[in-house]
Amino acid sequence: MEYSKFYTPKEIAEVLINELTIPEPDKVIDICCGSCNLLFAAKKRWTNAELYGTDVSVQSATKDVKFDKIDGRKFAIEHAHEYSLVLANPPFDYVERKKQIPNLFVDEFKGIVTSRLEIEMLIANLRLLKPDGVLLVILPSSFVEAQTYKKVRKIIANHYCIESIIKLDENTFGNSKIHTYALIIRNVIRNEYNSKIGKSIGNNIIYNSIINSYKLKEGDWNNYDLNKNKITINLKRGNISSSYFSKQGQPILHTAKNSDNWLPSKRYISNELVPSVWAESGDIIVSRIGKSAGQWCIYDGEKMPISDCLYCIKSPNSIMLEKIKGKRYNLELKGVATRYITISDFCYWINSILD
Numbered sequence: 001m002e003y004s005k006f007y008t009p010k011e012i013a014e015v016l017i018n019e020l021t022i023p024e025p026d027k028v029i030d031i032c033c034g035s036c037n038l039l040f041a042a043k044k045r046w047t048n049a050e051l052y053g054t055d056v057s058v059q060s061a062t063k064d065v066k067f068d069k070i071d072g073r074k075f076a077i078e079h080a081h082e083y084s085l086v087l088a089n090p091p092f093d094y095v096e097r098k099k100q101i102p103n104l105f106v107d108e109f110k111g112i113v114t115s116r117l118e119i120e121m122l123i124a125n126l127r128l129l130k131p132d133g134v135l136l137v138i139l140p141s142s143f144v145e146a147q148t149y150k151k152v153r154k155i156i157a158n159h160y161c162i163e164s165i166i167k168l169d170e171n172t173f174g175n176s177k178i179h180t181y182a183l184i185i186r187n188v189i190r191n192e193y194n195s196k197i198g199k200s201i202g203n204n205i206i207y208n209s210i211i212n213s214y215k216l217k218e219g220d221w222n223n224y225d226l227n228k229n230k231i232t233i234n235l236k237r238g239n240i241s242s243s244y245f246s247k248q249g250q251p252i253l254h255t256a257k258n259s260d261n262w263l264p265s266k267r268y269i270s271n272e273l274v275p276s277v278w279a280e281s282g283d284i285i286v287s288r289i290g291k292s293a294g295q296w297c298i299y300d301g302e303k304m305p306i307s308d309c310l311y312c313i314k315s316p317n318s319i320m321l322e323k324i325k326g327k328r329y330n331l332e333l334k335g336v337a338t339r340y341i342t343i344s345d346f347c348y349w350i351n352s353i354l355d
């Protein structure tokens with residue numbers, strides 16, 4: 001099977017881009033841009049970002065991307081340290097000749113010898129990063145799991161910060177069943193840090209573990225059991241925005257001001273609207289946006305739809321309820337103007353308490 005041409009599906013590109021906790025990047029690049037799906041997902045989130053792409057195939061050229069038809073590895077050497085966000089789903093293939101581009105293997109990468117193109121592309125991508133820039137890269141699962149890549153993993157964890165390791169659903173690339181991970185790597189050296197470990201299920205990412213920098217720097221990125229999901233969290237987001245609120249009609253639950261005993265407020269929508277998520281007594285409701293983002297309560301009222309400013313955890317089990325009783329969501333909020341949390345932030349918080 002030809003693994004070098006599997007484009008990232010648009011939906012998963014958007015899900016992964018939304019996982020990045022970075023300020024608006026000025027220059028975003030994908031040196032194997034292909035479909036440009038990763039770049040377009042970035043543009044959807046950050047409309048002012050400038051997009052840059054290279055590929056050996058001219059079919060990737062598009063008017064929205066500053067495109068060069070060039071080997072991405074050569075481009076990276078000429079444009080080292082210029083980009084605040086680098087996106088990559090490189091070709092998974094053998095190289096024509098080892099160390100064909102010797103200038104790639106300098107500084108921290110000096111000792112690496114590889115016959116794999118995706119590893120050369122990984123090095124090229126890291127070289128493109130500005131200080132504190134972030135790389136989102138999709139790699140075969142062997143990169144995270146196999147002994148063969150331990151040395152490369154060690155070097156990277158010692159010179160960069162591995163922020164997230166996400167096992168992608170095996171259906172991500174259609175029915176090819178390619179096993180892959182998405183890694184989020186920041187160009188900063190940290191003595192101690194934790195990586196979030198997660199997996200994608202459909203279009204959601206669930207974080208269920210962490211791994212410390214000691215292990216990462218030893219090249220052990222895989223000492224966890226991703227299938228040992230302690231608790232199944234069935235968390236849903238409402239689909240009705242506040243612009244549809246009216247004076248009367250069907251009651252709907254909406255977010256409310258930040259308070260110690262946070263409860264959702266009650267609003268109304270026209271009877272013609274079709275809400276998708278309903279809260280029932282015993283469900284957990286979470287405010288997802290604004291000053292109250294992360295505030296939650298156990299709902300105790302009549303069955304009612306929720307607005308798109310809320311998440312609802314359906315039928316939480318008693319262990320989860322017992323553990324989170326009296327606890328406040330305490331992860332850092334993202335953004336300055338808009339404060340929000342994602343589904344995976346909340347799941348990650350719950351799992352960290354359950355650990």
Ligand SMILES: C[S@@+](CC[C@H](N)C(=O)[O-])C[C@H]1O[C@@H](n2cnc3c(N)ncnc32)[C@H](O)[C@@H]1O
Nearest residue numbers: 004006007008032033034055056071072089091
């Ligand atoms: C797996 S596809 C991914 C495309 C895109 N990044 C995405 O996520 O949809 C890999 C792309 O790398 C391109 N490619 C292969 N070798 C390359 C090289 N040496 N330099 C730049 N691009 C290359 C292929 O033409 C293909 O478009």
